[in-house]
Amino acid sequence: MNQTSGRTLVDSRGSSCPGPITDLAIAYRRSKVGDVIELWATDPGVKADVNAWAAKTGNEIVSVDEAGGKITVIIRITKR
Amino acid sequence: MxxxxxxxxxxxxxxxxxxxxxxxxxxxxxxxxxxxxxxxxxxxxxxxxxxxxxxxxxxxxxxxxxxxxxxxxxxxxxxxxxxxxxxxxxxxxxxxxxxxxMHTDTSQIPGLSETNAEFGDYHSSLAKAERLSYHLDGFRGGTIAIGQSSPIIKCPPSPLEGVLLTDQLLRKRGLREISRLIYFTPYPRPYSAEPMNEVVEPLLEERGIEVMTFFDVERIDPANKTIFSIEGDKIEYDLPIIIPPFVGxxxxxxxxxxxxxxxxxxxxxxxxxxxxxxxxxxxxxxxxxxxxxxxxxxxxxxxxxxxxxxxxxxxxxxxxxxxxxxxxxxxxxxxxxxxxxxxxxxxxxxxxxxxxxxxxxxxxxxxxxxxxxxxxxxxxxxxxxxxxxxx
Missing domain, CATH: 3.50.50.60 (FAD/NAD(P)-binding domain)
Structure with a gap:
């Protein structure tokens, strides 16, 4: 986990379910409103899990991109 | 050499x-x-x-x-x-x-240290496990809330083992009918990995165990016997079985x-x-x-x-x-x-x-x-x- 002034990079590539959502939950615990979390993953299950997580927590998914097997999810923390 | x-x-x-x-x-x-x-x-x-x-x-x-x-x-x-x-x-x-x-660290969550000191847990030490056993022995019905308080866990199946063995214990003692068993987890489903969840979720349903997903413990209010999650939910309990966070x-x-x-x-x-x-x-x-x-x-x-x-x-x-x-x-x-x-x-x-x-x-x-x-x-x-x- 790499954190620079309000932006946290969470690299969960190579980690299968539930690695990415575990890493996201840890980053969320350390975040504050206004922060941005960028999650990298290779496990396709991450998309459904992050959608469910955002719906539950009320946070905003800014974008989901997939290229070359890498899934990048940008999340803005709007609720803590 | x-x-x-x-x-x-x-x-x-x-x-x-x-x-x-x-x-x-x-x-x-x-x-x-x-x-x-x-x-x-x-x-x-x-x-x-x-x-x-x-x-x-x-x-x-x-x-x-x-x-x-x-x-x-x-x-x-x-x-x-x-x-x-x-x-x-x-x-x-x-x-x-x-x-x-790694070892448990109750200081990460407000209210957990005193809750853990009173009720124990089954990940920290023999003494803490015996403490929990003592409270389970004294339980006479009510609500037991059990789960992991943070995503990092020793032995991933152990939170579910705890709730399933609690259910078994309550049935054996004739207390299941007058008890609520609530399982909380920070994950989207009872078992974090989907294939195993397909095995576990029906078991929990069959045994009448309530599940609260996306429940990442933020704080505990021991005076009012309530656990609050970062996601905004809460659970009121009579007996808390809370697996503490772990650190290296x-x-x-x-x-x-x-x-x-x-x-x-x-x-x-x-x-x-x-x-x-x-x-x-x-x-x-x-x-x-x-x-x-x-x-x-x-x-x-x-x-x-x-x-x-x-x-x-x-x-x-x-x-x-x-x-x-x-x-x-x-x-x-x-x-x-x-x-x-x-x-x-x-x-x-x-x-x-x-x-x-x-x-x-x-x-x-x-x-x-x-x-x-x-x-x-x-x-x-x-x-x-x-x-x-x-x-």
Missing amino acids: KRTLIVGGGSGGTILANSLDRHEFEITMLSSSFGHLFQPALLYVAFSHARARFVRDERSLLARHVNLLHDEVTSINLKNKTVATKSGVLFPYDYLVVATG ANITYEPSDAVDEDHFVIADKSTLRIKGAEDAFVVGDASNLPTSKAGVGAHLQAKVVAQLLSGHPATFDGRTSCPFDTGDGRGTFVIGSYDAPVIKARPTRIKHLMKTAFQRIYWISLRGTLNPVFDVYFKLTAPKKAAAASD
Whole structure:
């Protein structure tokens, strides 16, 4: 986990379910409103899990991109 | 002789020490405690009144040529290849293996320290497990809230084992009809990995266990007996069974970026080499590897490091095989690896017997004498990349 002034990079590539959502939950615990979390993953299950997580927590998914097997999810923390 | 320093005397450190050739390695193990606890027993101490000899002297588990020293490591300098201890001794090494495990940290969550001191838990220590057992004995009906308070967990099936054994206990004592059992988890589903969840979720439903997902504990209000989550939910309880957060050993590293925010050692997931170090490795729960924190991982990683130190090529594939007691005399295993998702494995009586049998052979397994048997087991149960049902 790499954190620079309000932006946290969470690299969960190579980690299968539930690695990415575990890493996201840890980053969320350390975040504050206004922060941005960028999650990298290779496990396709991450998309459904992050959608469910955002719906539950009320946070905003800014974008989901997939290229070359890498899934990048940008999340803005709007609720803590 | 290669001066090999092993920091920590749990299952990973012990198996590694016993696996190295005494003619090739001068092995020193530094351990802050000589009491070696069979950690999976805490579940049964808490929920089944298990009272056997679950702690043995580390010396009795090690080969004679291993030099065991009682001291607490305070800092590790990966650049100078030295380890400093609380008593002021500086140990130089040719090879270092960190096997310091992880421990519970109740201070991370407001209200957890006092709740834990009163009710105990089944991950911290024998004393805490006995405390929880005492409260379960005194329970006469009401609401039991049980779950993990943070995503990092020792033995991923253990939160569900706890709730299923609680259900079994309450049924046995005729209290189930007058009790609510609430299972909370920070994950999107009861078992984090979907294939195993397909096995577990129906079990919970069948047994009337309520589930609260995305429940990441933020604070506990012991006065009002309420647990609050970061996601905005709350649970009121009569008896809380809360698995505390875990952290790595409080050791200062040089360079400091060899550990993460929770003091877990950052390492290559295949070679287990500590970040930035050629001659330093990590095994077991002490690492931040993207695999389950469980005894089987420590065992397999210790074997990989023993091979590498001896000059033989070896890699760790992230293999897990965590025993999972689902109650009523049945059990299963959570099996997966870095490249193969967890497989769907239904509970059976035979798998439960295998878990029970392992408790009896644990101490012998630390010696490495059963490695051929384990090798066959791991080969036969190897997960395939394309997940398939396995019973």
